[in-house]
Amino acid sequence: MQTRSRWKAIHGVLLLDKPVGLSSNDALQKARRLFQAARAGHTGTLDPLASGLLPICFGDATRFAGLMLDADKEYIADVRLGVRTATGDAEGEVLSVRPVLCDVAALDAAIKAHTGEICQLPPMHSALKRDGKPLYEYARAGITVEREPRHVIVRRIDRLSTDLPDFSMRVLCSKGTYIRTLAEDIGESLGCGAHLTGLRRTGTGGLTLQDALTLETLAGMDEAARLARLQPADLLVRDMPHCALPDSAALRLGNGQTVALDALLAGPGELREGMTLRAYGPAGFLGLASVQSGCLRAKRLMPTNAIHKPEST
Incomplete structure (x- = not known):
């Protein structure tokens, strides 16, 4: 059976x-x-x-x-100055211990210097792949491979509690930013090194x-x-502009057909070529559509039997 x-x-x-x-x-x-x-x-x-x-x-x-x-992602990171580890966090072998001679003003200056567009070398203890294998697998085998530096954007860092050599910071950053590398780089700029003792992601994409x-x-x-x-x-797409369609236009879009922009019941004030919109019909969320040549074209749709009511408009 x-x-x-x-x-x-x-x-x-x-x-x-x-x-x-x-x-x-x-x-x-x-x-x-x-x-x-x-x-x-x-x-x-x-x-x-x-x-x-x-x-x-x-x-x-x-x-x-x-x-x-x-x-974008938001994190709260706990950092200890003066100790550098093999993994950039508290789980790694201690590589060096140096005195922490900076004061809070110097720490703030170092934090400010690492805000904006910065260049990071991805850590060996990361999930980034090389020849189909995560870097952390090479690291565990004692192998270091070449990595290309990456440009990321650290939009904001707020220093929170401070009890040197420990401090915590809130970081708002672009995708691909390694917070352990950010902590290490701040520590190196202060001449003492650093590692993460804790990390908590508090936000992503709003x-x-x-x-x-x-x-x-x-x-x-x-x-x-x-x-x-x-x-x-x-x-997941609530930060995108939205539009509303009547039954007939919603059916056309759901079938992969184009919809004239003048069929919209509601939408953003300005429709620009290439703009992606959340599309809604009377039954709810249809999916994503883009503005192309004066029409709305389906981009990524929900199945017709799984329409959801709008999360927010």
């Missing part, structure tokens, strides 16, 4: 507060099993050392997960920890309560 699969067609976005000690994929799989979701993906890797916001997409929401990879749940909290809920905490797929 054939056994029915326990995996279900679950759709939506879970804002997970990932614990320290789990990889992003481990956290994803644990959440997926709790929901018994047939399809799931996350929106950007968070190191095992780090805790905090990890949006997880189930089912049709995975169509929009990749858009979050390019989003999403925050406010509505995030831990795995322990989810495990203590029944199925109905868990499902009630899922967010709609358009949460």
Whole structure:
């Protein structure tokens, strides 16, 4: 007798507060099993050392997960000056210990110097791949490979608590920014070195920890309560401008046909060539469409049987 699969067609976005000690994929799989979701993906890797916001997409929401990879991120980082480690964090072997002779004014100057567009050398203990293998695998084997420096943008750093040689900072940065490297570079500019003692992601793409749940909290809920905490797929694109379409135009767009811009019921005041919009019909979120040659063209659509009501407009 054939056994029915326990995996279900679950759709939506879970804002997970990932614990320290789990990889992003481990956290994803644990959440997926709790929901018994047939399809799931996350929106950007968070190191095992780090805790905090990890949006997880189930089912049709995975169509929009990749858009979050390019989003700005916000972190709170705990840093210890004077000690440099092999991994740039508290888990690595201590490589050097130097006296911390700076004062708070010098620390602030170093922080300011590392704000804006900066160049970073990706750390060996990272998930960045070389010849199909993550750099951390080379590092664990004692091998150092060449890496290309990368330009990233540190939009803002706010120093929070300070008790030298320890301090904490809030960092708002572009994708691809390595916070452990930022901490190390600040320490080197002060002549003493540094490493991360803690890291927590507090935001990504406008999403925050406010509505995030831990795995322990989810495990203590029944199925109905868990499902009630899922967010709609358009949460992932809520910062994009939106437009509303009547039934006939929504049907055309859903079938991959173009829609004349004068058919819009509502939209941004200015429509520019190439602009991407969140498109809504009477039944809810249709997906993403772009302005091309005076028309709206489908870019990434929801399945017609999985239309979601708008998260926000």
